[in-house]
Amino acid sequence: MDIFRFDATEDLPSVMFDNSKGVFEISKRSLPENAILFYEPLIEHVTEYLRAPKEETNVILHFDYISTSSTKQVMKMIMLFDELSKTKKVNLNWNYDNGDTDMLQTGSRLEKLTGMKFIFNEIKP
């Protein structure tokens, strides 16, 4: 399965993973009732991709709101990309709304944990 797609709901994020292009996007709100269950298939999909990764991988994360239980799962996923970045090129984009300092800080903390360099983009409305 090359493509993993999930349409955003009121409390779940939009997910667009395309292994053939090496693009992994998650956006909007991540407030699942059970973050472990929600992120399990996403993490599996990324694990699968790591078996035959592209030369360049683009990860784009842009959350409006993210619960702490989701942050932990997103961190696990970023750890996988961190591993990949040791052998291939990985661009990890942490996008956040203009003025959303809380989200910028969440990204900075995750960057600190992984040792991977994030690309921070402040998105103007």
Next chain:
Amino acid sequence: MNGPDSQKYLSIAELFNVLNNYQLNYAYNGDFTNDLTERILALAETNMEVESESLKIKKKVYFIIVESLQNITRHQGSSKDSRLLDGFFSIHKFLGGYLIGSGNEVENSHIASLSQKLDKVNSMNADELKDYQKEVLSAGGFSEKGGAGLGLIEMVRKSGNKLSYDFKKLDEQNSYFYFQSKITEAQAVENTVIEQHNYDVVKNVHEAVIDNNLKIFFQGQFRHENVRSLLSMAEGSIYLTENFSFKKTSVAIMIELLQNISYHAAGINNSEERPGLFMVADNNNVCSLITGNYIENAKIDEVIKKIDFVNSLDHAAIEKLYLETIVLEQDEQKRGAGLGFIDIRIKSKNKIEIELVPYKDDKSFIIIKANISY
């Protein structure tokens, strides 16, 4: 405002107790927009779903809520300067029914005609109401603000009860109009506090709400679907969303507080229940987000220790704790990441407050308050 019965400067537990006497489920004080009224309706709907109300009562309650909210948005005062001119809406649930209350500013010159309309529908029996409804429909006369009195007729017919109302004079120009409608199922009505205070439930609750600067009050089940509706409702409030960075911080903290209840709260009758409390209050540019839930006494020490610890840390130490906690192995049985209080402390930049109220031998009610200065 500060009569002998005034309930000023209560602790959260005392305030909760006062409002509980009026079996208050939900209250909102502030500006009403169309967007907000839609979200209030969605919350009421989900809550009745979670409470497994019968379809018959759900439809009636829904109708009365729609009419009451319309009355507020249609008639709310033009001046937004004073909190007294804000609109007010409340839902009270008692055994055998609901009471829906509303409050809004009216011009003194409209009091006579409004009272006359209300007295008229209240004086009629079922048959007379039916005839009167036909008469008004065929006459097609609309009042200047777009109501034909049809709403009032329908409210009496659908609720099965007379409408209660009262006016409180604000000044030479305006008064505050209190209005309440009771929906009862069949005859079985418990003799409750609501019955005793029949005519002034909304007035008393409104006074306690404004004296304590409450914006939002909700008590009910904090299952995930309700948490979602509650969040959406709060986001429809202008108070919480006018300023972008305040909105982001307050909603993010609400998410953690509400998820905290849905993950950890103890039930009263069974372990599936998640009864809890959510309030938003505002005191001199400090917004307080407050939750309450039952907790087993055996778990209290651990929670207090955790909160005291995050409160005691400076900025650098709490950032370090966040990083240490997020990488901990997670117990598969636990849905939370153990980061909630840490995150709330960092985002609010203030200490987290706790109040404990003993409930039974093995349980207590724990109130958690996060304060955001803006």
